Amino acid sequence: MIVLEGRNLTKHFTSARGPRGRLGRRPPVRAVEDVSIALRAGSVSALVGESGCGKSTVARLLAQVYPATSGDLLLRGEPVRAHRGAAFRDYRRQVQLIFQDPFSSLNPFHRVRYHLARPLRIHGHARSDEQERTMVAELLERVSLTPVEQFMDKLPHELSGGQRQRVAIARALAVQPVALIADEPVSMLDVSIRLGVLRLLEELAKESGLALLYITHDIASARYFAEDITVMYAGRLIESGPSEALTQSPRHPYTRLLLESAPDPDRVTPPDATRHGEPPSLIAPPGGCRFHPRCTVALPVCSSEAPGRTELGEGRWTHCWQAETPDPVAR
């Protein structure tokens, strides 16, 4: 069942960052363009893309941290309109975010208990101290921070990165959301402890029926933890499909490049040594398919017109003018 869906989401940042003010408006940053994405209950979807391509922006749009420039959000099929008030708060309650950096997502001044108790109180899940206590304990247990008593009164700096990320997850769970968006939840963690956190998220999706969006730049981990993967490039969606199919037979040249570039000691053939240039600027993105300047197989049409979505069956689709050709490189 689709719990949360974003349709044709677009986000242009017009307000200038930093000290630059109103005199002479700056051109907008076209961070996200025409992105549609759906999250299903009990399943993990991954959003993959290189740094700066707009993944976090999509996450924030979905969580309504800021409103989209255009596009719609649907929660359980119902369009979301409210931008303030109770309905809006209710929406936010249902969709929770987990941030990349566990070191900055917990307030260093508050104890674990406070972090978990506040959402319980705000949303009226806990009405007494006693109730609050048991619920906090439950939450900690759910994220495997045991013994519960010991963790409840710790300050964030007394926890390791992995433990903090678990607290952050517990806090998101405290509001009892239906969808959880994890924005690079493990990229700041050491390799050896990433696994635990990812497993926890996977379990939550499976067991509690949460809809989970796993955002990452590491396509290998997406292959392992998500049922389907959506690839993003320079603010636009590129390709999507079940994770195994997508990683093993990519259809879009960019996905292919991404897979080729990812370090992999098991690789049989060494990747070719052509230079691929830099990712484009989002202020003046390339016209047409945004990937065309780096694409080895670009056609003239690629630079003039953005390709529409081509359904490939089995839940796969791509935005590429050559989507019909199974493997343009091999040809």
Place this chain on the structure above:
Amino acid sequence: MNVLEIRDLGVDYLSQTGAVHAVADVSLDLRRGEILGLAGESGSGKSTLANAVARLLRPPAAITSGSVVYHRQDGTAVDVLALKRDELRAFRWKELAVVFQSAMNSLNPVSTVGAQIDDVLRIHAPKMSRKDRAERAVELLQRVGISADRRRSYPHELSGGMRQRAAIAIALALNPEVIIMDEPTTALDVVVQRDILHEIRALREEYGFAVVFITHDLSLLMEISDRIAIMYAGRVVETGTAEALHRTPRHPYTLGLLRSFPRLHGPREELLGIPGTPPDLRSLPPGCAFHPRCGRAMEECSTRLPLLTRGADGADGADGSDGEVACLLNGGRGVEEAS
């Protein structure tokens, strides 16, 4: 054939609350022209080791023991840690150059890329004319794939990948024998990272320098390095060729690391990871620092400190590698199963 020999090197960070043994008894050899990968979790002492070799440590860091010997091509040996101020200046960059993790921060934001190359040439090659220096700067930039007109750009005008290339160009300025690269690609995305790795390999072929390549991404190291050293809690726990380490890791920690990386190809193997968290360097567990997290720990592991020893059965030596491991399992040979 070693260009750099590190012996029993120890580095402490002194502080009021006690010394942090960031690097302890590390011995490593760097061979001429090879890429030596240095891997390990965050805080395991990789950067500290690199900085100690380049003599870049500042108080409160202090080298407490050991030696670093550099062998020139002509055979003379230099005790790096004993170099005087002027000798050290000449040693740095002529013999040994460094590329830092974040190129944005390692380039002077207020001067142009060209000027920063020029700076090095002016000090170390005082005979070069201004014109020659300018030409050399252009040549270097082009060599790493930056167009000549970028010479007058300030770092903030370059993209991340270009900055990293510029940093490499600066490192190449004097044809050093050794380049230390401390996480040169961590801040970049995979496609750009891939391009830069290619660049490094190609340049190495061309100039023949040796590289110490530091990263915590083991799979990356396995692709680029000739040999790899794994660090844990300030100590080298295993060395070996990339091949050997990939196929038959001998230290349980290496094995754990390898099993933490999801793979892109082949069957989806189960990821095991490593339980627990990295230790606090201020109060290391006694014996093998890894034993609290080690699934195979024996009683002995918590009391005896394993030393780095050559793989006992010499099996690894068969393909020319001479891997070492610091593990008490199997009589000091470490784990005996394929990854």
Place this chain on the structure above:
Amino acid sequence: GCSGGGTGGSGGGEKAPPLIIHAVDAGTFQEDFNPYHLEGVNFGTSGMIHETLMYFNKLMPGEITPWLALKHEWSDKGKSVTFTLRQGVKWSDGKPFTADDVAYTFQMLKDNPELNRNALEITGTEALAPDKVRIDFENTSYAKLFNIAGNSPIVPKHLWEKQKDPVTFTNPKPVGTGPYTLSKFSAQLYEMVKNPSYWQPGKPEVPVLRFPAYTANAVQTALQQGEVDWAGAFVPDIQKIYVQGKPEQNKFFFPPEGVVTLLPNLTHPILSKPEVRQAISLAVDRDKIVRVAERGYTKVAHPTGVPMPGGEAYVPPEYKDAAFKVDLAKAKELLKGIDPAKLKFTLLVPSPFTDWVNAAQLIREDLAKVGITVDTRGVAFQDWVSKVGKGNYELSIRATAAGPTPYYQMRSMLFGGLAEPVGESATGNYQRWKDAETDRLIEEYAATEDEAEQQKATQGLGKIMVEKLPTLPLFYSPSWAQYRTNKYVGWPSEQDPYAMPSPYTSPDAAVVLLHLKPAAK
């Protein structure tokens, strides 16, 4: 350095040295030599450059010296005065001084009230002859002779009438009849040299005057280092800073100039009771105030407030030898009938006047002894001015200016016409004393030219001061004068008080300069 261009010609062949004068505190000078400007005008403009018709010695009430005018004559019951002018006087540009100049000067005052700070009610002026001029007034003006003749410097008609607006005219190149002319001006220093054609032949004997700018602080150092020869500065520790063990050379003379009184606000229900004022007066130890707060620089005031010695003729004979005495027992006795809880007053002092702040502190200590609680409050000068002016205070300390006779002081302190209602700014009689007898005496004085009658009226006022205590005299406000005798001698002194000794009183300062002679080597 330049001296007066070979004009210093008296005594010996050697050139007489310049005299360095500090009159008023100033960081910088503005180029303003208009004698009718109130502030900002440079010292020496009036007296040294522009002279008055007569000279009134405030130290010897009644002693009047003819100056530019030889004599005066009242007519029309004091509504008109005719001056006979000295002849042969020249302006420093060579033009002769005539009755036209005097007539012009007073006409200018009539036409420009901004300049007429003495509020002379001039109705007309007329030059009767080259040496005779008549000035007419709206009312009887006997009592204003000082203001007319002694306080209105005469300016040259031939130059001033060309000015568009005498109010804003700064007279940068002053031409006067006086003993000096301006030779150099800069923001921190100006210089005057002897007027070679001065009407008093052979005078002055000081060829060059230099006026450096010193602030109140800087002048202390200058005095200590012997930089200035003549100063009118308050010096906190005159022995250490100035005299420095050389009393024969580093002299000072602080004659009284007006009186400082403890002002009781007479609109206050308790303070309006004479017995309370009496008790306060008896409790205050004025000797100690003079010793500690005033550092012995002045004297306890005579109970009439009249400066003594010098003012004897203006003091009622029965109180000639009266003096303040502390009598705590009697003070307590007087306060018996009053609710002690109501004996609580705030004593307002301007905090920049450190000696008054200290005096207030002593008064507080003294009054505490008789059960009066005083809360001293030091406020900004402006604030004090406004509060006292409007009568928004309980107790305060304030000085009253002196005139050529004690009458001026009495009038300013006591005249009912000056007592504004509380809330409106007064210019005198701040305690708001209203008494028909007092006003009658003041009017009597003003209505006569006869000195004996004037003295009698003033004595009556003195009696009121002693018996009714409309305000409580504390001590005389000293006139500050330090002078060094190593260059010039002939300064005024207690023995020979021929003029106010302080360089900031004009035209007295010019009179002093005309008395100076080079010191014998």
Place this chain on the structure above:
Amino acid sequence: MKIKIGFGILVFFALMALVGPLLIGADPAATSEDGLQGPSAEHWLGTTQTGQDILTQIVYGARISMGVGVLSAVIANLLAILVGLVGGYFGGAVDEVLSVLTNIFLVLPALPLIIVLAGYLPQRGVGSVAVVIAVTGWAWGARVLRAQTLSVRRRDFVQAARASGEGPLRIIFFEIMPVLLPVIATSFLATVVAAILAEAGLSFLGLADLSTVSWGSMLYFAQNGQALLIGAWWWFIPPGLCIALIGTGLALVNFGIDEIANPRLRTVKVKVRKART
């Protein structure tokens, strides 16, 4: 170490201000006949020209000087917190207006403004002087706090708090403010120093209430009494020294806080054992 010395100094002065007057008892304004005495057993720090005991004045003066300092720092920092945090958190037009206001106050020269304002003050009591100083002294803190708020606001825990439904006021005061406490403390201490200096300057110019004894007014009277020329060093040295010392104490604590926040600033004391670095 720095913090310890700094705290030592502050505690010393605080005790002096709080209990000193009780111990000494005497009236600081009380005059006596023995003026201008040098330090002696009877008058430890000598006397003024009018025989006031300087030690007594110093002790009482501590109350006023520190009182004004603390009072105006409190007012200034409340303003700074309000303006800085609110502007920084809400951003947009509110922030634009507030930060222009802040910058204006920042650029206008404070002491001349204080002098001018004090010049117009009808009542120059301790309170009004403190207010004037505060009015001119809040901008720096507001600017720093705004900048910090901007960066903290972007931190994930603030986003997370918002996502979990916290209201803006609670976020500002419970999430952001605690994190900024070191900054607030630094700004507070710096304002105290500035305020003490400003009060001293005002009193020295004779623009504060001179009938209350403060260190500044002591200096005013010392200057007026020409303590320098008389050689009465005991009159003008102690008040100035006290101001400087208390400022030093505050600065030391401040630098200590800075060093905790930014360990690089610490002076390196560890002797590096002959080791080669």
Place this chain on the structure above:
Amino acid sequence: MRFLARRLGFYLLTAWAAITLNFLIPRLMPGDPVELLVARMKGNVEPEAIDAMRRAFGISDASLWQQYLDYLGNLARGELGRSITFFPTEVSTVIADSLPWTVALVGVATLISYLIGTSLGVLMAWKRGTWLDGVLPAATFMHAVPYFWVALALVFVFGVTLQWFPVSRAYGLDVMPGMTGEFAASVLYHAALPAITIVIASMADRILGMRNVMVTTLGEDYVVMAEAKGLTSRRVMWAYAARNAILPNITSFALSLGFVVGGSVLTEIVFSYPGIGSMLLKGVENEDFPLMQGIFLVISLAVLVANFLADLAYVVLDPRTRQESE
């Protein structure tokens, strides 16, 4: 460039705020200069004359708005009114006479203090752990010392006790202003102590500020890299570390100018220096509204201009701001 335009806009706004503030303060606060004048003359003025004076000082009863417009109009014509203290001298004349002294004194002293302070700060950060650390406590102490107290102490030691320097006025009694060497020497000699006061009192801030930024900068990778490049210490210290560390200090330096100017007001008063500070105090003491307003305005505008210059310097020194508009 856009950055500068924006700053310019801001400064204009601030200037307007200063001007308006200047207009409002005296009108919102009580006080009457004429009364004060009368008081200073110990009541020697008759009430009739007072009204006339009031008129002469241009104290008006027009509506506030009308007064504001008049005020702006006058300002535009450079008219600041007439000083009451120095009536009828124009305020602009008073300022023109005193401003050069302050500008020269503060300018030179600030420059010296900035150069020494910055260099010392750089050195102290560079040579941490050496004897130079000993400067730190001293700087901390000096940082908290009031300007006027430093001035008093200098006067006491070098003026009164040793008598090396004059302690008041701007030039000697025996020279008149002019383009003479004698006058110049006298001016320098008289400016020595006030300048030293400002240098001493303002230097500590510079030292501490520079040291802190510099220490942070020294930890930056590009400094470590410069060292690794084998550059000479001098070059690393100045061209890499100090060059970057100065940038954040420029703004704080510009802002601190306001404090220095404030401090110099106190300094001038101690030394009876004929600058704008002495005038300001005089104006305040005499409730000379036009003078106070004029001086405050001039000081504010001067500080604004200095800040703008600092912004310019920033743009010149920091390539990142130059590239502002993509």
